[in-house]
Amino acid sequence: MSLKVYNSYTRKKEVFTSITPGHVGMYVCGPTVSGESHLGHARPYITFDFIFRYLTHKGYKVRYVRNITDAGHFEEEGKEAEDKVGKKAILEKLEPMELVQKYTNLFHWAMLQFNCVEPSIEPTATGHIVEQLNMIEKIIAEGYAYEVNGSVYFDLKKYAATHDYGKLSGRVMDDLLETTRELDGQQEKRDKADFALWKSAAPEHIMRWKSPWGEGFPGWHIECSAMATKYLGAEFDIHGGGMDLQFPHHESEIAQSTICNLHSPAKYWIHNNMITINGKKMGKSYNNVIKLTEMFSGNHPLLTQAFAPMTIRFFILQSHYRSPVDFSSEALLASEKALKRLWEAYEVLKKLNPGTEEPATDAALETKVLQWINEFDEFMDDDFSTAKILANMFELTPVINGIKDGHIAANAIAGSTLILLQKQFKIYLEDVFGLTYVTAADDETLHGVMQLLIDIRKESKAKKDYATSDKIRNQLTTLGIELKDEKDGAMSWNM
RNA sequence: GGUCCUGUGGCCGAGUGGCUAGGCAAAGCUCUGCAAAAGCUUCUACAGCAGUUCGAAUCUGCUCGGGACCUCCA
Structure with missing residues (x-):
């Protein structure tokens, strides 16, 4: 190609x-x-x-x-x-x-x-x-x-x-x-x-x-x-x-x-092409400049909140580089949420086990998944159509999440397809798009503390002591840590 | 004034003449002690008018709107 x-x-x-x-x-x-x-x-x-x-x-x-x-x-x-x-x-x-x-x-x-x-x-x-x-x-x-x-x-x-x-x-x-x-x-x-x-x-x-x-x-x-x-x-x-x-x-x-x-x-x-703000090019002569330090801190009248560098990067990747892109807090907020959803699916994908080499049991899904994956290269080769690749990734997101919570059978797609999916997501999200997602997942001490809290919360939930379990979750939310109850009683968290 | 680009659903945005992305928001449902997340479902748009065509968001013309460059500019 x-x-x-x-x-x-x-x-x-x-x-x-x-x-x-x-x-x-x-x-x-x-x-x-x-x-x-x-x-x-x-x-x-x-x-x-x-x-x-x-x-x-x-x-x-x-x-x-x-x-x-x-x-x-x-x-x-x-x-x-x-x-x-x-x-x-x-x-x-x-x-x-x-x-x-x-x-x-x-x-x-x-x-x-x-x-x-x-x-x-x-x-x-x-x-x-x-x-x-x-x-x-x-x-x-x-x-x-x-x-x-x-x-x-x-x-x-x-x-x-x-x-x-x-x-x-x-x-x-x-x-x-x-x-x-x-x-x-x-x-x-x-x-x-x-x-x-x-x-x-x-x-x-x-x-x-x-x-x-x-x-x-x-x-x-x-x-x-x-x-x-x-x-x-x-x-x-x-x-x-x-x-x-x-x-x-x-x-x-x-x-x-x-x-x-x-x-x-x-x-x-x-x-x-240019980034516009309310339809106008950002420039000193228009008096509509938002400095990057202001973007990252949210300290600007046009900003409703701070926006992370990766949100901005993702925002830019969501449109074609030759199209003008109009900035607004609302649009950026949409990108922030989209990136979070996509990245969480990616984290899930990394942990999925391809298992043994079995043929796909859902041929229709298998075909679609393969098509979406293969289009990554095709789209990028077509004048760097990053937006279309991201769209395909979002098509694949429900599939990934579905496999994780059992809504889609683990062997619905072939093991080799899952491996390819993992590989392509890694290549495009990290190597080509250069996206990262800052988490505290690398901090072992924090991991230990979180595990402790999760254990306590599980125990109190088992005892139907919801006051305690809610307190743990709410306090963590205040600290910016999101705790999710999984289907099987497990809990996961992210910052 | 000149040259060029552009006008897509509440918002942002892909779109190579026919199969009509995707995200966010909204609504309903499932799951759930509650929540969050996730899943399922709903919401079908192409500025206007004419034309070409069996068929147009996609091609042509006109009208209206927006923008870029002509000056430092990413």
Whole structure:
């Protein structure tokens, strides 16, 4: 079964074949660490995490490069946005790199909460100034960039005359030239659509580097091109990021790399859709940002409660990565409950005993179960349809629970099928989807104490001393421990 | 204004022209000292109008609504 991915560049689902057999190079645009990560950031990093995990599962050796933009995004914008890192540092009386470190640490912490696998290489923009300068010089030498007053701009008109600029984002060059914008440095550019490769630094800028054109800082797009080229080569397999980066960021990366490396950088462009809140994209300009720390603590007016990182991860997995997903407390609460139900079924499944190798006594059920299991791979191969796999898992949940409490005969499905079911649940829930479920089940002391309480409760129940048995259960509930009476008089618990 | 995407039941969301996911919520039942959990059952939707077709949520056109990008942005 071959993997198909939707390539934003061709706007088609294509069969995935890696450039180097057995290996995959994947570059994903990382965060700008000039502020705290918010819910919106969770989407791409969780999305590319399960893509990374799935490629690994399929046997590829993946080099996953995700940068840290720690130089601030120096756009040719107005002064406000000009040097985010430098500006905020003054206000907070911090060294720029101290600020960068703080938010980098916070980002890493959040990724850990989400159980995201660390990228193979996490290069920083400030650590690759030389590579960026080299690239800019090469673009100038090729005649596709020009220097004005210490700044260097990419000559888009010249590039577009012979190259397909705008293909990725579906933009027409003429429209871009028409667009009227009031941008800083506009007057020194040959054309309004030209983008900056290097910006001359005003005296107040803290972060600045020497260059052949004077002191300044790199443009927004060149860092990704430089780092991707360095670690993945002129052409690599996957370039990922949020949809909002298609233009101008990725479009510009294509132009830069095409001139420098004589090749469009990525074979497959994969873009995740946005998380919206009340139908609007989460962003600073909309004033609707929920930071991840606020999500985890519930400390935000839009949140009715705290939401665990795994709830958010599950919430994202429940929709297709190319669909927008609208956030609400209600939707997240639904995900929380769904995940709990699914995970408890998984715990039950792990304990089911396949027994001896017997043929299934319920052929119809056997067929359905096998179909649901086999579709896991099929769905994931079809452009990472995680939502459909989860739907199948929920179809299987009543079967698992049914076998457990005897509602469905243990031999209704074949032993081999049960083993396959266990294997596939493990692979997808844990290895590919990267879900975990925090329980105290590993704590042996707590286990012992719980067993004691359960024994006491059983004894009091046997004596019809319900006051005592209810007290035990109620007190545990207050502590966040849920005690369930099983059919056969046994008791189970979870936190 | 330009380019593109989108509109699915109370809510969230899959949906490759025919078999019309799944989750949450709600209701009933079973189990149960009670509860919780679990199981069974019920709730059948595709913005509107027209068209193509034997047949459309799925294709086409128009209308209305929402969104993204065009500016830092995941």
